[in-house]
Amino acid sequence: MGPIVLKIFGKTDIKKRMTLPSKSLKCFPPLIGDKHMVDFLVRDECDRVWKFRIYTRKKNTKYPKLVLTKGWREFVCSKRLGVGDRVAFYMEKEEAESVKYRVKVEKAVKIFGAVFWP
Secondary structure, three states: OOOOEEEEOOHHHHHOOEEEOHHHHHHOOOOOOOOOEEEEEEEOOOOOEEEEEEEOOOOOOOOOOEEEOOOHHHHHHHHOOOOOOEEEEEEOOOOOOOOOEEEEEEOOEEEOOEEEOO
């Protein structure tokens, strides 16, 4: 199964928070009631579990902007990520555990000005 989100990092994704496409909202934990944020767990390639917060604009807006806030900067710093690197989020097939998502990062490799990912 392919990623639910695949994104190449820009400056804001590294320095502050990561924005996600609005269409990916349905793939993440539901926002319950009047809340416009929810915490969820993600497992990385090393089986470390990270806690992220998804934040959206208030529900009555036409286009809910999705943003990863809490826990994101710690993840970025720990992985030493930079502009041009990319991230992919996957939904786990088994839902027996509390962690239903995986995250994979790939460092950009530049060769003669062209960018590649391993």
